[in-house]
Amino acid sequence: MEEMIEYLASKDKKHESFGEFLKSDTARENKAPGSKLWTMSAGKRPPIGHKDAQEHAARLRAIAILKAKRNEATGGLKRKAAPPPETDVNVKRSKSETTAATSSKMDAIKEMLARKSAHHKEAEKEEADAIQRHLTGMEDREKVETFTTTCMEVKSVKVVTCKQCKYTAHTANAECYKKEHTLVKHTADKRFFKCTGCKKRVVCFELMPVKHCNHCNENKWERVAMRDERKVVLEGENLQLRGEERTFVNS
Numbered sequence: 001m002e003e004m005i006e007y008l009a010s011k012d013k014k015h016e017s018f019g020e021f022l023k024s025d026t027a028r029e030n031k032a033p034g035s036k037l038w039t040m041s042a043g044k045r046p047p048i049g050h051k052d053a054q055e056h057a058a059r060l061r062a063i064a065i066l067k068a069k070r071n072e073a074t075g076g077l078k079r080k081a082a083p084p085p086e087t088d089v090n091v092k093r094s095k096s097e098t099t100a101a102t103s104s105k106m107d108a109i110k111e112m113l114a115r116k117s118a119h120h121k122e123a124e125k126e127e128a129d130a131i132q133r134h135l136t137g138m139e140d141r142e143k144v145e146t147f148t149t150t151c152m153e154v155k156s157v158k159v160v161t162c163k164q165c166k167y168t169a170h171t172a173n174a175e176c177y178k179k180e181h182t183l184v185k186h187t188a189d190k191r192f193f194k195c196t197g198c199k200k201r202v203v204c205f206e207l208m209p210v211k212h213c214n215h216c217n218e219n220k221w222e223r224v225a226m227r228d229e230r231k232v233v234l235e236g237e238n239l240q241l242r243g244e245e246r247t248f249v250n251s
Contacts, residue, residue: 148226162181191207194224
């Protein structure tokens with residue numbers, strides 16, 4: 001600021017007219033490497049006073065703006081230099097470290113999974129006993145099923161025969177006891193029959209059933225075992241070519 005004042009004071013002394021001042025000022029600006037603002041603000045002395053400090057700061061901001069515009073016009077802003085690429089040694093080292101860390105974690109996880117409890121032997125024994133009990137029950141069930149599917153009659157079964165009602169059963173009817181019918185207790189062979197019409201099963205203590213079927217009123221019986229053999233139903237056996245038939249539908 002002091003240089004500017006001295007500069008203006010020296011100009012007032014040297015030039016008597018305003019035209020001469022403008023001519024000399026223009027020539028000085030053309031010779032200077034920067035603008036007039038840069039020429040006047042190139043001094044190194046600090047500003048004096050609050051007002052001079054504000055003016056000096058404003059000039060510095062203006063100079064910075066002019067420099068930025070000039071750099072953008074000429075070549076643009078300078079880009080930051082890209083970081084140097086990592087060498088192959090560093091890349092391989094980082095990959096090997098990552099692989100080693102991952103493998104160590106996996107080993108730790110596998111070790112934790114393979115670790116057993118202090119009472120694992122008792123638990124394994126209990127599990128083996130439960131499996132054995134289940135298999136034994138299945139074997140017993142299979143034996144019973146085999147016996148029932150092959151047994152055609154049961155020998156020497158205790159039964160009761162009513163002479164008035166003419167029936168034979170395991171126990172007598174309550175009405176027979178009330179009416180004091182003649183009841184004869186004896187043993188007989190228990191046989192199994194199935195109706196050929198409706199496939200209903202009955203039990204008979206004679207050689208053949210003498211009554212008609214209570215369900216379909218047929219009198220055609222077939223000798224069967226105590227229980228039908230369990231068979232796997234195939235998909236073709238369940239196929240209904242005409243679909244599901246319902247009686248009196250949409251009538």
